[in-house]
Amino acid sequence: MYSQINEVTSFYPKNGRVILHVDMNSFFASVEMAYDSSLKGEPLAIAGNEEERKGIIVTCSYEARKFGVKTTMPLWEAKKLCPQLIVKRPNFDRYRKASSAMFEELRQYSELVEPVSIDEGYIDITECYELGTPIEIAQSIQNRLLNQLDLPCSIGIAPNKFLAKMASDMKKPLGITVLRKRDIHHLLWPLPTIEMHGVGAKSAEKLATINIHTIGDLAQANDIQLRAVLGIRGIQLQERANGIDPRPVDPEAGKxxxxxxxxxxxxxxxxxxxxxxxxxxxxxxxxxxxxxxxxxxxxxxxxxxxxxxxxxxxxxxxxxxxxxxxxxxxxxxxxxxxxxxxxxxxxxxxxxxxxxxxxxxxxxxLDLFTYEKAAQKEPLYQAIDTLVNKYGKKVVRKGSELQKGENDKK
The missing domain is CATH 3.30.1490.100 (DNA polymerase, Y-family, little finger domain)
Incomplete structure (x- = not known):
């Protein structure tokens, strides 16, 4: 018994952490399939206003994605790409219950579980060697979620939260990926910055202005230039691009x-x-x-x-x-x-x-209506931000302010 435990502990670092990032695959669609098995294997989208054909895709199954259907795509466009698309209205009470059950399953393995969103979270399994190797634990979690809840997930295994998150995105659906610091040079650095967790479209655009186009460019960038375009956030992103992320898995973080x-x-x-x-x-x-x-x-x-x-x-x-x-x-x-x-x-x-x-x-x-309104207004917000950044805050004014100005002139 001792020799078996000793053999397993060799898979765990002496001075580091072993962290899993569990990411549910196409969560809303998967919950609907678990609830109604006739939907399995079908191109399924979660959206709304199907009668008016103005809905926005909240999420969709992998079968639908094969036709080019994507999140935030207008429903009419999705149906054009995939005429046989099945559309379901969101049921958020159902999704919250499934999320709660999912996190309860994760807590059977470790007390160090940090929910990040309704469908993803981190688990620190550093002290869980009695349950097996990290890969065996990940396989057990994946099988348990699939067998108990009928929900598929992908899992990243790494020495920190950032690398675990990046790893879980590498194989979907039902993937398990190990990402070590020594692997980042050939697995992460060639990727464009927009594919890095924590880098949004605006940040990627700013990085491009100083010729940073890949994660590798970011990892080796000039500190002063990074601070100039992204502030302290630029330095944090550079550390993560080099595989450095000291954040602990904190069960109280969300509270x-x-x-x-x-x-x-x-x-x-x-x-x-x-x-x-x-x-x-x-x-x-x-x-x-x-x-x-x-x-x-x-x-x-x-x-x-x-x-x-x-x-x-x-x-x-x-x-x-x-x-x-x-x-x-x-x-x-x-x-x-x-x-x-x-x-x-x-x-x-x-x-x-x-x-x-x-x-x-x-x-x-999300409730359906706030999702759709946000998606519709986003181009307007981006246009306003562009104008304000270029010409100053006074370039965009309320109608009441303009009216007041006219009245003052009279």
């Missing part, structure tokens, strides 16, 4: 109540509702900028109101989907303010983002 706030003491006590809402909107813009710089998003917005007599109230509002755009922050703040302001003179206004989540680990527990 942290970090916050970012922005407030202003008014030059005079104000009772005019329109003025107060304008101030609140400016606070939303300021807060959005701070969240963007820190690469955070929020699932809880709070408004702080301090009256002339120094009485202070703070009221929060939980939000299903992580937000950061000024318009979304202001919308939530305006509702809170209108519900809680008693009409008395206000001395201080504040707006804070609580239940903060990292941008690259934020996820949307």
């Amino acid at each position: 942290e109540n970090k916050s970012v706030g922005s407030s202003i003491t008014l030059p005079r006590d104000i009772t005019n509702q329109s003025e107060l809402l304008d101030i609140l909107e400016n606070l939303a813009i300021s807060l959005s900028d701070r969240l963007k710089r820190k690469r955070y998003m929020t699932k809880n917005v709070a408004v702080i109101i301090r009256y002339k007599d120094r009485k202070t109230i703070s009221r929060g509002r939980k939000i299903i989907n992580p937000i950061r755009k000024p318009v979304d922050l202001f919308h939530a703040a305006k509702i809170l303010f209108m519900q809680n302001w008693d009409g008395n003179p206000v001395r201080l206004l504040g707006l804070s983002a609580q239940d903060i989540v990292d941008e690259d680990e934020a996820y949307e527990q």
Whole structure:
């Protein structure tokens, strides 16, 4: 028995960690197939508004992907590519229950389980050698999820979270991939930066301006240039491109109540509702900028109101989907303010983002309508960002501001 354990421990590093990233394959579609076996093997898409043909694909099965169907694709386009496509409306209660059951299965192997989103998470199995080698544990997890829940997954095995995440993306569906630091030169470095976890389209564009096109380019880039285009985030990405990621698997990570706030003491006590809402909107813009710089998003917005007599109230509002755009922050703040302001003179206004989540680990527990609206508005937001970056904040103004300007001239 001792010799068997000794043999297994040889697969575990003496001073490092063994981390798995478990990524469910085409999760929403897989849950629907588990619920209705007649859907297995069929091209299936989760979307909405099928009658109007205006729906957006939330996710789709691998059978549908063979026809070129992709997430965020308009439903009419998907049906053109795959006329036999089966479309189901999202059932988020069903998906949340499946997610909960999935994480319960993972906790049978280790207490160190960190959910990242509804369909993926990390497990630290460094001390789990009695259960077998890392590959044997990964195979056991994969088989258990498939046999108990009828849900397929891919698993990455690595010495840290970043490499485990990259590994799980390499073989889908039902893949198991080991990625060691010594492998990154030939497996990761040739890949374009956009394929690196944590690098979005905008970051990839900025990196391209300093001739960084691959993960290898990023790994060997000049520190000063990286800081110039991406700030401290550029240095963090460079470390990960070199296989360095000290973040532990933290079961409490999702429960942290970090916050970012922005407030202003008014030059005079104000009772005019329109003025107060304008101030609140400016606070939303300021807060959005701070969240963007820190690469955070929020699932809880709070408004702080301090009256002339120094009485202070703070009221929060939980939000299903992580937000950061000024318009979304202001919308939530305006509702809170209108519900809680008693009409008395206000001395201080504040707006804070609580239940903060990292941008690259934020996820949307989507309801269909917010998903579709977000997808439709994204080109508009990108166009506004481009204009503001090029010409300054005053280039985009509200109609009410323009009207006020015209009235002032009269």
